[in-house]
Amino acid sequence: MPAKKDKTASLKTQDATFTCKFCEKSKSLSEMTVITRFFPVTVACRECAKKLG
Numbered sequence: 175m176p177a178k179k180d181k182t183a184s185l186k187t188q189d190a191t192f193t194c195k196f197c198e199k200s201k202s203l204s205e206m207t208v209i210t211r212f213f214p215v216t217v218a219c220r221e222c223a224k225k226l227g
């Protein structure tokens with residue numbers, strides 16, 4: 175019996191997430207903010223960006 179690949183499994187790849195390195199929570203990319211005042215430029219979630227000022 176040949177292995178059948180389920181094509182519906184690849185439909186969920188659109189929901190890209192990013193793990194915030196400050197709170198280590200996985201959030202969607204739309205929640206992420208680039209903090210340009212840091213060098214190198216750092217990406218954090220909105221909550222942490224607020225805390226960082």
Ligand SMILES: [Zn+2]
Pocket residue numbers: 194195196197198199218219220221222223
């Ligand atoms: Zn965060």
